[in-house]
Amino acid sequence: xxxxxxxxxxxxxxxxxxxxxxxxxxxxxxxxxxxxxxxxxxxxxxxxxxxxxxxxxxxxxxxxxxxxxxxxxxxxxxxxxxxxxxxxxxxxxxx
Amino acid sequence: xxxxxxxxxxxxxxxxxxxxxxxxxxxxxxxxxxxxxxxxxxxxxxxxxxxxxxxxxxxxxxxxxxxxxxxxxxxxxxxxxxxxxxxxxxxxxxxxxxxxxxxxxxxxxxxxxxxxxxxxxxxxxxxxxxxxxxxxxxxxxxxxxxxxxxxxxxxxxxxxxxxxxxxxxxxxxxxxxxxxxxxxxxxxxxxxxxxxxxxxxxxxxxxxxxxxxxxxxxxxxxxxxxxxxxxxxxxxxxxxxxxxxxxxxxxxxxxxxxxxxxxxxxxxxxxxxxxxxxxxxxxxxxxxxxxxxxxxxxxxxxxxxxxxxxxxxxxxxxxxxxxxxxxxxxxxxxxxxxxxxxxxxxxxxxxxxxxxxxxxxxxxxxxxxxxxxxxxxxxxxxxxxxxxxxxxxxxxxxxxxxxxxxxxxxxxxxxxxxxxxxxxxxxxxxxxxxxxxxxxxxxxxxxxxxxxxxxxxxxxxxxxxxxxxxxxxxxxxxxxxxxxxxxxxxxxxxxxxxxxxxxxxxxxxxxxxxxxxxxxxxxxxxxxxxx
Numbered sequence: 001x002x003x004x005x006x007x008x009x010x011x012x013x014x015x016x017x018x019x020x021x022x023x024x025x026x027x028x029x030x031x032x033x034x035x036x037x038x039x040x041x042x043x044x045x046x047x048x049x050x051x052x053x054x055x056x057x058x059x060x061x062x063x064x065x066x067x068x069x070x071x072x073x074x075x076x077x078x079x080x081x082x083x084x085x086x087x088x089x090x091x092x093x094x095x
Numbered sequence: 096x097x098x099x100x101x102x103x104x105x106x107x108x109x110x111x112x113x114x115x116x117x118x119x120x121x122x123x124x125x126x127x128x129x130x131x132x133x134x135x136x137x138x139x140x141x142x143x144x145x146x147x148x149x150x151x152x153x154x155x156x157x158x159x160x161x162x163x164x165x166x167x168x169x170x171x172x173x174x175x176x177x178x179x180x181x182x183x184x185x186x187x188x189x190x191x192x193x194x195x196x197x198x199x200x201x202x203x204x205x206x207x208x209x210x211x212x213x214x215x216x217x218x219x220x221x222x223x224x225x226x227x228x229x230x231x232x233x234x235x236x237x238x239x240x241x242x243x244x245x246x247x248x249x250x251x252x253x254x255x256x257x258x259x260x261x262x263x264x265x266x267x268x269x270x271x272x273x274x275x276x277x278x279x280x281x282x283x284x285x286x287x288x289x290x291x292x293x294x295x296x297x298x299x300x301x302x303x304x305x306x307x308x309x310x311x312x313x314x315x316x317x318x319x320x321x322x323x324x325x326x327x328x329x330x331x332x333x334x335x336x337x338x339x340x341x342x343x344x345x346x347x348x349x350x351x352x353x354x355x356x357x358x359x360x361x362x363x364x365x366x367x368x369x370x371x372x373x374x375x376x377x378x379x380x381x382x383x384x385x386x387x388x389x390x391x392x393x394x395x396x397x398x399x400x401x402x403x404x405x406x407x408x409x410x411x412x413x414x415x416x417x418x419x420x421x422x423x424x425x426x427x428x429x430x431x432x433x434x435x436x437x438x439x440x441x442x443x444x445x446x447x448x449x450x451x452x453x454x455x456x457x458x459x460x461x462x463x464x465x466x467x468x469x470x471x472x473x474x475x476x477x478x479x480x481x482x483x484x485x486x487x488x489x490x491x492x493x494x495x496x497x498x499x500x501x502x503x504x505x506x507x508x509x510x511x512x513x514x515x516x517x518x519x520x521x522x523x524x525x526x527x528x529x530x531x532x533x534x535x536x537x538x539x540x541x542x543x544x545x546x547x548x549x550x551x552x553x554x555x556x557x558x559x560x561x562x563x564x565x566x567x568x569x570x571x572x573x574x575x576x577x578x579x580x581x582x583x584x585x586x587x588x589x590x591x592x593x594x595x596x597x598x599x600x601x602x603x604x605x606x607x608x609x610x611x612x613x614x615x616x617x618x619x620x621x622x623x624x625x626x
Binding site: 083086090091093094 | 277304305309335337338341342345389392393396403404405407408411
């Protein structure tokens with residue numbers, strides 16, 4: 001693929017990603033209006049995670065990077081997830 | 096200060112005079128800027144510590160009132176933790192020696208490196224201003240626990256903002272070091288040919304990157320809560336004070352490893368050189384740094400055993416705390432094994448190192464007393480804790496820092512200090528340290544609460560011993576700094592490799608040239624080439 005073709009291909013991907021992000025934002029707003037109880041926050045976090053992943057993969061070019069960089073980012077996210085998990089674990093069973 | 100040949104001190108940069116330092120992007124100059132600033136703050140905090148001990152020589156008011164005492168111990172803690180020991184070895188010596196050890200010309204992002212120093216100085220200045228403006232110096236302790244930190248009229252907001260700026264500085268250093276190690280290693284410098292100090296800085300860098308932003312956000316939330324009464328942490332507004340403790344310790348426990356991991360790296364450098372033996376268990380030491388960094392993220396709850404956390408969480412955190420003792424133990428056993436049957440030359444860097452191993456072992460083992468749920472309830476919030484963390488942070492990190500200063504001094508300045516004076520300082524420090532802090536274990540065990548201005552008469556004899564220890568300790572500090580500062584200007588010329596070290600920094604001239612090496616070094620073997 002020459003540079004022009006690569007660039008136009010990327011532009012199409014960027015626009016598709018942007019549309020997905022808008023759609024997911026609309027979904028977040030819709031879900032916020034539904035009374036999901038304690039699952040409301042979980043749903044919002046899941047949608048936000050998908051949106052963040054799209055941004056990382058396409059806008060920030062992670063999809064085209066080396067395995068090392070992907071592993072670094074995943075390791076970071078996993079650590080933060082464990083930290084948040086342990087905190088919520090305490091809050092969840094404290095009372 | 097410098098030898099006659101061209102080195103980084105006498106190489107003209109873009110700026111002249113003071114600007115050739117404070118606007119320099121040379122990692123060596125930035126390292127020295129950090130060291131100068133850090134040790135200046137250190138001496139201020141030592142003075143505050145000395146005054147605290149003097150106040151405690153007798154029950155009741157001695158030289159200061161109770162509110163002043165509260166402010167003094169808070170400022171002592173904030174300076175020691177955030178301005179001295181967290182930037183400590185990585186920002187000072189790590190900046191100077193990481194590129195030299197891996198055969199690079201500089202760090203990956205020299206301008207970010209300079210910016211990190213400016214953030215550090217800005218944070219320090221903001222904290223300094225906070226002491227004399229608003230409601231005066233914070234009186235919360237260095238942990239800024241809510242709800243008191245929300246209610247106090249002292250200038251917590253500004254001090255916390257200063258710490259926030261310091262966090263940015265620390266994160267920048269971490270990003271720089273991790274990237275430098277990944278991208279700028281000399282040809283042939285494979286991962287398992289890297290010196291263990293560089294390995295330790297790598298593990299530390301990851302902790303700085305991942306944990307520090309949590310502190311930054313937490314402190315911003317605290318500021319917002321103070322300014323706008325949002326109700327995040329204030330229970331009277333539906334907030335959760337335990338959430339603050341969680342968030343604070345999610346950073347501040349890993350921060351302990353930001354402090355101690357580079358110190359362990361220093362020890363792993365010094366022992367092979369002065370025992371003339373290759374390090375025992377190189378890979379285990381390298382991996383144990385990573386293991387400590389990783390498990391260190393997951394143990395913060397042990398600071399909160401008596402705060403009202405759930406029982407299951409307490410058991411989980413206690414278990415994880417015991418796990419982190421394993422890689423720490425691996426290191427200690429490997430260091431001792433490295434010295435076994437070595438040709439030991441007990442020069443001052445090794446003397447400080449041996450003192451480190453002794454003191455850190457006491458600090459580490461008493462950490463298990465704190466980590467066990469049953470004993471924690473007895474000693475929590477007592478002098479036992481004060482003794483424990485001074486044994487790990489001062490007896491551990493600071494002694495290793497002093498060891499590193501003596502070890503790398505001839506490389507940094509091209510001059511040698513007086514060996515006998517250095518050993519005298521070390522002995523004073525070691526004796527003073529133990530006389531100062533060991534009685535605190537007993538005081539804590541007997542029930543003396545930490546941070547108290549006054550105490551019962553039965554505690555006085557141990558308090559007096561502790562105060563006398565502080566005088567001996569300070570004498571050691573004075574002797575050490577006199578020796579080092581004098582030697583920067585008037586010490587004998589040191590050769591390029593006075594200790595016979597085998598890592599890359601010893602292959603270049605002392606002080607090193609501006610770009611570190613005349614030619615890019617090619618690495619063909621491991622870092623410790625002894626028998």
